[in-house]
């Protein structure tokens with residue numbers, strides 16, 4: 001089945017925890033696309049922990065996202081920065097996060113719509129840690145949501161929590177009916193007294209209250225297709241975690257999750273960050289560079305890792 005090519009695509013990179021490599025993936029993905037002559041803008045949407053500029057080896061910029069969010073006279077073009085690559089642009093994150101750490105939904109929408117009007121093919125959003133509504137909203141506004149996961153129980157657990165929270169938020173945003181919203185909120189807690197154990201139970205429950213809405217929620221569930229990337233893997237067993245996460249998401253959430261690939265644990269990664277020289281910029285050929293290329297390829301071609 002051919003994929004309908006959108007003129008522009010927004011890719012959001014999230015993950016339940018800090019320090020899992022979101023900014024590392026976002027920056028290098030941007031560089032790989034730009035080096036392939038694909039116009040890309042990187043957006044530091046980590047409101048409160050912005051450091052994407054550092055991953056790109058750029059000094060803390062004067063104009064940032066907060067100028068755009070806080071002032072409706074500022075155009076998005078005014079906060080777009082050039083990088084050392086022709087096809088790569090950066091919108092840096094807010095430094096003074098207090099002002100915008102909690103933008104309203106309408107502000108987020110204005111931001112996303114403005115970014116979509118930029119003359120680029122790909123928009124990569126580097127998200128903050130955690131499952132705040134902000135992070136979830138950006139993840140849901142994107143065409144593709146990618147979750148960075150480490151092969152550690154805590155990170156895996158966080159990833160499941162993130163996927164579940166994003167899904168329930170997506171469902172909740174579909175309706176204004178207080179009664180239905182209350183059911184969805186209750187369902188978030190596994191010990192709820194409605195006996196709802198999974199998104200599928202939830203949809204059944206809501207279909208009984210309101211069949212039309214039930215159908216809408218079912219459609220939303222089927223169209224929610226997050227992707228995962230395993231980072232800092234050290235063994236084949238680590239790589240296989242991605243496949244087991246796929247099966248678990250299918251079984252417990254009724255969700256199709258794409259496994260885009262993995263990145264090996266590689267000393268070159270932290271060394272490159274210390275030197276402020278992105279690993280894919282200078283012709284390094286290490287294992288993590290190969291891994292990043294194959295993830296980019298899968299992302300661009302709508303492919304995923306296959307079990308050997």
Ligand SMILES: Nc1ncnc2c1ncn2[C@@H]1O[C@H](COP(=O)(O)OP(=O)(O)O)[C@@H](O)[C@H]1O
Pocket residue numbers: 015017018019020021022023024025231232233263264265266267269270273288
């Ligand atoms: N594949 C890897 N191998 C080795 N170290 C890594 C790898 N990926 C990330 N790191 C380390 O993890 C740190 C945190 O990455 P970062 O992208 O800043 O995380 P996040 O944006 O999720 O908070 C990096 O500075 C780097 O030292």
Ligand SMILES: [Mg+2]
Pocket residue numbers: 022023024046051126127
């Ligand atoms: Mg980061």
